[in-house]
Amino acid sequence: MSREMNSMQRFEAALNHQTPDYAPISLxxxxxxxxxxxxxxxxxxGSSGLNMAKAHIAFHEAIGTDTIYCLSDMGIIAQGYGTRMQLPTAPDIWMGLGKFPIKSPADxxxxxxxxxxxxxxxxxxxxxxxIVRDKYGDTVPIGVSLMSPITSATHICPMEDVMVHMITEPAALKKGLVSLTGTVTAFVNECVANGASFIGYLTTRASKEITTIDQYREFGAPSDEEVFRKTPSAAHIPHICGVEPMFELVDEWRSKYNNVKAISWWSQGATPNLKDAKAKWPKLTLMSGIDHTNTLITGSPADVDKEIAQSCHEAMHGGGLILAPGCEVSPKTPWDNMRAAVKAARKHGKY
Ligand SMILES: [Zn+2]
Structure with a gap:
């Protein structure tokens, strides 16, 4: 492919499993x-959309990735339900979740x-x-990182209690999930109306070291599917950064809902790795291939280049690869490694 695309065209082609000019990169x-x-x-x-936009724009201008990604602490929805926030315990740490509003199953x-x-x-x-959409128009895709209903449930009630309620109080928990689903659905639709191009759908509990697939099918998936049904204009990329993400479930959603496009996971630290995922789930667009826990932080720019070359070799054929880290990059990441990642994507990701 010879025609140069802009970031939006490149990203959309990859999301739709077509062949872009280069494999896009999202950091x-x-x-x-x-x-x-x-x-x-x-x-x-974390307290002003204008400040958030300033940081996104400054980062984008300095590093030059193909997406702009709104990412925040875990309180962005939960605080609306009464979860108290805690000040960061050190610089470069998110505000934490403090007291939870759900004290008993009846809540x-x-x-x-x-x-x-x-x-x-x-x-x-x-x-x-x-603000970002006003600046870039339709040339750069904007993503929002947004918690699923079951993930949000564990931000308004301790996760251990949610796990217990799955067994002891399933009806009450499910009733709460219906309300959370209404909130998440409205949030997704408002983000899209304000210019978001894709949803980094944080369904991080859909990993087999956290829930069994039967538990997830009973408590997580029904709300996820309701969100997918009621947000037809969104493009969802489920993000599961555990060690055993439920690929079978995400691929099932992809085949059922045409707004579920891809999966985002940690290909170097989880099962499956990138090569196996490409072989086993050939129709699912894969968003991964950069190790944010090792290579990006402690490697050299040459190591980053080598890792991206390998990921492109393993998964770009036939389209459907978005180069990305397995989760948020560390604030300690050297800027040169981030720049090296973008350079490597253009060097090795050419179709
Ligand atoms: Zn994550």
């Missing part, structure tokens, strides 16, 4: 991005559907998307 900056704006910190970033039955325009800190994404 989830998160806290790392705050380093590109003088005076910015986690609190300022699940009293959850409301929230309005993303006014509740919690969901508004930040809407504002950030609008």
């Amino acid at each position: 989830f900056g998160g806290i790392f991005e705050t380093h590109f704006v003088p005076g910015m910190d986690v609190i300022k970033y 699940w039955e009293n959850l409301d559907v929230l309005d993303p325009r006014i509740d919690g800190r969901m508004r930040l994404y809407l504002d950030a998307c609008t």
